[in-house]
Amino acid sequence: EDQVTQSPEALRLQEGESSSLNCSYTVSGLRGLFWYRQDPGKGPEFLFTLYSAGEEKEKERLKATLTKKESFLHITAPKPEDSATYLCAVRCSGNTGKLIFGQGTTLQVKP
Amino acid sequence: DAGVIQSPRHEVTEMGQEVTLRCKLISGHNSLFWYRQTMMRGLELLIYFNNNVPIDDSGMPEDRFSAKMPNASFSTLKIQPSEPRDSAVYFCASKNSEGYTFGSGTRLTVV
Numbered sequence: 001e002d003q004v005t006q007s008p009e010a011l012r013l014q015e016g017e018s019s020s021l022n023c024s025y026t027v028s029g030l031r032g033l034f035w036y037r038q039d040p041g042k043g044p045e046f047l048f049t050l051y052s053a054g055e056e057k058e059k060e061r062l063k064a065t066l067t068k069k070e071s072f073l074h075i076t077a078p079k080p081e082d083s084a085t086y087l088c089a090v091r092c093s094g095n096t097g098k099l100i101f102g103q104g105t106t107l108q109v110k111p
Numbered sequence: 112d113a114g115v116i117q118s119p120r121h122e123v124t125e126m127g128q129e130v131t132l133r134c135k136l137i138s139g140h141n142s143l144f145w146y147r148q149t150m151m152r153g154l155e156l157l158i159y160f161n162n163n164v165p166i167d168d169s170g171m172p173e174d175r176f177s178a179k180m181p182n183a184s185f186s187t188l189k190i191q192p193s194e195p196r197d198s199a200v201y202f203c204a205s206k207n208s209e210g211y212t213f214g215s216g217t218r219l220t221v222v
Contacts, residue, residue, distance in 0.1 A: 034211070043115075043202050043213035044154075087154070097142050097206055098167060101154040 002027045002092050006102035013078055013109050021073040021086055021105045029093030033071050035064050036087040038104070044087055047073075078109045115205050115214035123220045129191040132217045134203035136184050142206040145178055145188050148216070149199045157201075160186065172197075193221045 003026045013019055025033065032051050036044035048057045050066040057064050061082065063074040073086055085106045089099040116135040124130050136143055144159040158168040160180045168178070175194070180186040190197055198220050204213040 036213075041215075043204075043215050046210055046212070049210060089154075097144070097161065098156055098159060099144070099211065100156075103153040 002090065002100050004088055004090055004100050004102040006086075006088050006105050008105060009103065010106045011108070013075075013107070015079055015109055015111050016077045018074070018076045018078070020075070021088075021107070023071040023073070023088030023102055024069060025071070025088075025090050026069075027090050027092045027100075030090060031093050032091040033066055034089045034091070034099060035071070035073055036089065038085045038087055047086075075107070078107075080109050080111050083107055083109045115203060115212050117201075117203055117214035117217050119217060120215065121218045121220075123222065124193055126194055126221055127192040128221075129189065130193045130197075130219060130221075132188040132190075132201050132203075132219070134186045134188070134214060136186070136203075136205040137207075137212055138184065140205035140207045140212070141183070143180060143186050144204045144206070144211070145186070146202045146204065146213075147199045148202060154202070157188070190219075193219075195221045197221050 005024045007022045032049050034049050035047040038044045048064040053068045055066050061076050065072045085104045087104045089101040118133045142161045145157040146154050148154045157170045158178045163180045178188045200216045200218050202216045204211050
């Protein structure tokens with residue numbers, strides 16, 4: 001069964017304290033791994049798509065990496081406005097577009 | 112581009128009543144997904160359409176749930192009769208070759 005597991009469930013950082021979020025996946029064939037940010041009361045907002053092991057993408061203080069079994073979202077020198085829930089999702093081969101989501105990591109950055 | 116628009120934003124209804132959630136897609140997107148988000152289960156796919164045709168409804172909890180896509184830009188999700196365990200945030204998302212875009216969600220409370 002295709003599965004996505006995120007860790008930790010919650011993370012509290014001081015402003016400027018860098019860290020990483022993990023997304024482990026077990027799928028029959030990967031057609032893309034997606035990272036989303038979700039703020040309270042809002043829908044998921046797209047951050048990155050990664051397609052193959054070794055791929056990396058960056059946006060401001062965020063950098064996403066991908067291996068054959070997991071993805072990391074690295075947050076460098078975070079600011080309070082980075083506080084949100086970060087969701088990882090996979091699109092598997094054999095289906096026509098369905099995304100399977102992890103439970104998310106809720107990040108709180110304190111000033 | 113107005114994004115994916117969902118209505119209503121909030122819905123409170125009594126158990127046994129019919130509830131209809133609405134979603135307007137981004138122009139040019141050819142796939143639509145309905146997701147449900149709860150604290151316990153995270154984001155779960157209910158049903159998705161491709162070119163107005165339902166492709167996978169295996170996530171629809173039971174016959175009380177139904178979804179339609181009468182044209183390329185609009186979809187409804189109906190729950191009849193509603194039950195307290197249906198309380199959740201319901202998201203729709205549309206997809207094109209670039210990726211997936213989520214609406215802001217409808218928070219449903221069944222009392």
